[in-house]
Amino acid sequence: MHLLNTLALIFIAIGLFFMVVGAVGLIRLPDFYTRAHASGKCDTLGEGMMLIGFILYEGMTLIAVKLVLLVIFIFITSPTAVHSLVNVAHSRNIAPWKKGDERR
Amino acid sequence: MNDIFLASAIILIITIFLCLYRVLYGPGVENRLIAVNTVGTKTIILLVIIGFLYERPIFMDISIVYAMINFIATLAIAKYLRRGCIC
Numbered sequence: 001m002h003l004l005n006t007l008a009l010i011f012i013a014i015g016l017f018f019m020v021v022g023a024v025g026l027i028r029l030p031d032f033y034t035r036a037h038a039s040g041k042c043d044t045l046g047e048g049m050m051l052i053g054f055i056l057y058e059g060m061t062l063i064a065v066k067l068v069l070l071v072i073f074i075f076i077t078s079p080t081a082v083h084s085l086v087n088v089a090h091s092r093n094i095a096p097w098k099k100g101d102e103r104r
Numbered sequence: 105m106n107d108i109f110l111a112s113a114i115i116l117i118i119t120i121f122l123c124l125y126r127v128l129y130g131p132g133v134e135n136r137l138i139a140v141n142t143v144g145t146k147t148i149i150l151l152v153i154i155g156f157l158y159e160r161p162i163f164m165d166i167s168i169v170y171a172m173i174n175f176i177a178t179l180a181i182a183k184y185l186r187r188g189c190i191c
Binding site for chain 1: 105108112115116119120122123125126132134135137138139141142145146148149152156161164165167168171172174175178179182183185186
């Protein structure tokens with residue numbers, strides 16, 4: 001039980017690290033497409049790691065089953081949403097950032 | 105373990121405020137939308153943490169519903185921006 005709690009703590013810490021990295025990247029990066037890359041860090045890796053930590057903390061209950069369903073749902077839907085947003089930006093003729101341009 | 109959940113919730117709220125900067129000042133509607141999408145995914149984690157903190161398992165169901173609403177809202181707004189109508 002103690003080992004499982006420690007393992008859950010490590011997973012939650014890794015997830016929080018990726019959440020902070022995604023938020024900082026969302027502010028710092030220069031372009032829409034690079035910001036989409038930073039948003040993907042939050043959406044899949046940070047969220048998945050934190051939810052896996054909660055599953056390990058919870059154990060074999062109904063709540064863990066719901067959290068597994070949530071992980072699978074988010075792994076399918078969140079990249080789809082970001083892909084559609086990037087598709088919108090491409091159809092509205094937003095040029096990608098190149099080295100030497102000013103940040104937008 | 106409750107203290108760790110509370111600390112992670114506070115760090116998540118700080119990152120939500122960092123994302124709100126992009127919602128306020130981002131040029132164009134796409135930057136704002138992608139920031140709102142990220143805020144939504146962080147809110148799902150925050151709801152799960154609240155469910156663990158106050159020992160109410162009903163918050164897991166609320167977080168599942170919130171994930172669906174977040175996905176459908178983003179897809180609907182993207183479709184509206186692409187075609188000019190939701191059809």
